[in-house]
Amino acid sequence: MDQEFHNVRRLPPYVFAEVDALKIPARAAGEDIIDLAMGNPDRPTPQHIVDKLIETVADPRTHRYSNSRGIPGLRKAHAHYYMRRFGVEIDPDSENIVTLGSKEGLANLASAISAPGDVMLVPNPSYPIHPFGFIMSGASVRNIPITPDQTFFEALERAVKHSVPKPTALILNYPNNPTAQLANLEFYEQVVDFCRFHGIWILSDLAYSEIYYNETQPPSVLQVKGAKDVAIEFTSMSKTYNMPGWRIGFAAGNKKLVGALTRIKSYLDYGAFTPVQVAAIAALNGPQDRVEEIRQTYKERRDVLINGLAAAGWDIPSPEAGMFAWAPIPEKFAHLGSLEFSKQLLREAKVAVAPGVGFGEHGNSHVRIGLVENTQRLRQAIRNIKVFLNS
Helix, strand or coil, X not given: CCXXXXXXXXXXXXXXXXXXXXXXXXXXXXXXXXXXXXXXXXXXCCHXXXXXXXXXXXXHHHHCCXXXXXXXXXXXXXXXXXXXXXXXXXXXXXXXXXXXXXXXXXXXXXXXXXXXXCEEEEECCCCCHHHHHHHCCCCEEEEXXXXXXXXXXXXXXXXXXXXXXXXXXXXXXXXXXCCCCCCCHHHHHHHHHHHHHHXXXXXXXXXXXXXXXXXXXXXXXXXXXXXXXXXXXXXXXXXXXXXXXXXXXXXXXXXXXXXXXXXXXXXXXXXXXHHHHHHHXXXXXXXXXXXXXXXXXXXXXXXXXXHHHHHHCCCCCCCCECCEEEEECCHXXXXXXXXXXXXXXXXXXXXXXXXXXXXXXHHCCEEEEECCCCHHHHHHHHHHHHHHHXX
């Protein structure tokens, strides 16, 4: 049968797969490819977290089905994190839920609150699940700017005025992936006021809350008075504790949204493996010195990359948070666009980066470079890129 499925038909070809199609055979041929494309932390998970997993998995009682909402101890630990970090009180029984990473939570909530024809407001460029979670659920996406300034609010006003039906939800993501932009509490206050007035849900992705390089910590939208009336926020263990493959994330905030996600998940999964959840408790409640160590590792890598590429003739804004640099394509290569530039960089410099167009058409003038290799490998990448830029 050659019939196309409706939801699959709505998804464009995955741009990042085109870079992978070059990367995989190059490696198979013995080429040394420095992979800075995927946001995949390369350092090991802190040992005390691994030890707790091993200890717990030895108990056969933990091998049974878990709880799709997350075990109570982990929901309490996450609530304690919000109080400790943001001064926000979260009810672990009604205002948070454990997800299989923030990506799964965002996708399942999108399916819970979307109906065909609904309008959702999503920044462009954006992490792919932000728009495509809604698109796979039949909704329509209206793009807005990513910059947290007056242009953002002007776009919101136009969206409310000209969208039929009125927008259902708004995606926020700061520190932003891919652009690394930050938002302050004053911005969140304005967004919450706007969305409360117009009856628009806020879905905030705060996956990079602990990867920051200045004294000012990225805030949570839930710090705003009245935010729980309209907002839910997704966080993740992946970057904070070097736990990407463990697939543990959270959603916290508005009870109705948490309840909708809880109901959807009750039909789809039994939650993460219990020993993984117990280990996540050890991460949240245990010593946090490794979090600072992880943060400093990315900061050192950022400085090596930005300074090295500047010396090579490629000026890139230094990110204040996150684990990526959002790099404008050098002027003499700008006509290529981000996908072809990424392919040339892979073929000629043996460095893989993520083409900006994979995050939306407004990202086509940039590539995303991950801080996911050690400083020695980054310096090798810089040397390779310098030769490529001057060739």
